[in-house]
Amino acid sequence: MANTPYPESYYAASANAVAPRPVLQGDVETDVCVIGAGYTGLSSALFLLENGFKVTVLEAAKVGFGASGRNGGQIVNSYSRDIDVIERSVGPKQAQLLGQMAFEGGRIIRERVAKYNIQCDLKDGGVFAAITAKQMGHLESQKRLWERFGHTQLELLDQKRIRDVVACDQYVGGMLDMSGGHIHPLNLALGEAAAVESLGGTIYEQSPAVRIERGANPVVHTPQGKVRAKFIIVAGNAYLGNLVPELAAKSMPCGTQVITTEPLGDALAKSLLPQDYCVEDCNYLLDYYRLTGDKRLVFGGGVVYGARDPANIEAIIRPKMLKAFPQLKDVKIDYAWTGNFLLTLSRLPQVGRLGDNIYYSQGCSGHGVTYTHLAGKVLAEALRGQAERFDAFADLPHYPFPGGQLLRTPFAALGAWYYGLRDKFGY
Known part of the structure; x- marks a missing residue:
């Protein structure tokens, strides 16, 4: 067998x-x-x-x-579509119940880690990083939305403050969620x-x-x-x-790619992410990264619809990493892999x-x-x-992908291309 x-x-x-x-x-x-x-x-x-x-x-x-x-090892609250989108779809009563549950998963993880003494490099703190003023406005709205459902461990970061937590000059601001965090998944x-x-x-x-x-x-x-x-x-x-x-x-497997650097050493690692928070940007096709327990950078992003394995993962992800951290241009990549997640319409x-x-x-x-x-x-x-x-x-409510299993991959890829353009031009 x-x-x-x-x-x-x-x-x-x-x-x-x-x-x-x-x-x-x-x-x-x-x-x-x-x-x-x-x-x-x-x-x-x-x-x-x-x-x-x-x-x-x-x-x-x-x-x-x-x-x-x-996965990227990031503890991120809510759902892939936020509570306001759910509320518009199903109404306030159902959205209220789903909203109350949106922040429970992270608490469950921490309870499991404590109760069963799980050694998984748990660290607190996750940052949503805004690349444009429009994205920053969305984070401001998201903070108000989450606070409406009782989630208060949030702090908006202006351009100066976000530089204190991530050494990347492409962000105009962000939001820190101290109930977020990261683990060795x-x-x-x-x-x-x-x-x-x-x-x-x-x-x-x-x-x-x-x-x-x-x-x-x-x-x-x-x-x-x-x-x-x-x-x-x-x-x-x-x-x-x-x-x-x-x-x-009613679903489609999709691949996402992740790379991990060689150990960076304490000084370089701390210069990139001084508080050891994890980070994801606010693009539709987002990048995400964090430090490991042994001071490597894990960096992920990209989506392959239909869950094919790309021929060269490092070629896809390394340029994204260097855009965020050009100071890593001489750093070796020790690991590169892909993993599938399941997308719904x-x-x-x-x-x-x-x-x-x-x-x-x-x-x-x-x-x-x-x-x-x-x-x-x-x-x-x-x-x-x-x-x-x-x-x-x-x-x-859930629906099958248009065109069934035969056409779901090209339709989804077309949608991703559209949103990728929106990311690129700041819409």
Whole structure:
């Protein structure tokens, strides 16, 4: 049977040591079968175990193999579309409930790290950096919006103040969110997996779900075994494939690229990001970066629609890094990789239930580190019969991409080209 290793990323190279987990062989019975050992699946499993459920997790490769172990490592609040956009779509009552949840994911991460002593280089503080006056105006509005929903750990940064936190001369200002921050994302996933096992949960690696037998007592089949369950949680996101066709029709995997420098040393690292905050700019096709625990710069950006792997990731991302930090022109890139996230047409997550006992959450649209942790809690609540918050997400409208799976990639790429032009000319 094929053994799928981690991609050759900085995160995989610096991951905390863990023993390989077993492959599922034979039949297993459980209360809940979770498909996918990324953040959504692990968060769901933890909340369910803490509430007395018996949980089995199936992972096609290794814990955190997908976006959960490859992302930029930034704790960013809210959703890929902000609360005001949601409010215009669904009205104030539903938006109020979703707005109250928009800042919960980061708190859940910090609670998990503290409760289970997860070693993942957690640092507080995230900066949204404005390149234009229009973007700065948007941040001012965003601060007012977030404060309306009780989120107050925010500070607007003028041009002088943002230079104190990031050594980049292309920003006119920004906003600091002290409830944001950054982590080693794969080590967070590995720590959460260990927490799942400490509570009696079981995780099988190299055990892809190949078929779901639906019904009153659903069964998930893998190449060498099967899991009989009362409930199933589908948490494969961009790596689910066509296991559940009705979910694949309303989403599209997209790739984003990340590079990591050689160690910069304390002095150079501190000169770039003196407070060790993470940063993302306000462009539609945004760049994001931060320092690692061993003083490397992780820099990401770019989107490849349809999730193809570019031939030369460094050639795509290094020029973006040097535009922000020309002082790094002689610095070597040690790692370059790509990872997939799942895009929805609305850019809002898709949450729901198939039949009476198959639950799912997917489509974070590039904004998943915090949302997935919230999603696990919301899914666990629904299985316990507390569905108000689940229903707030499940009632969001979602549509298939125009032209179906054949044309969704060129349509999305055309839209990205349009917004890329807007970024370039400051609209």
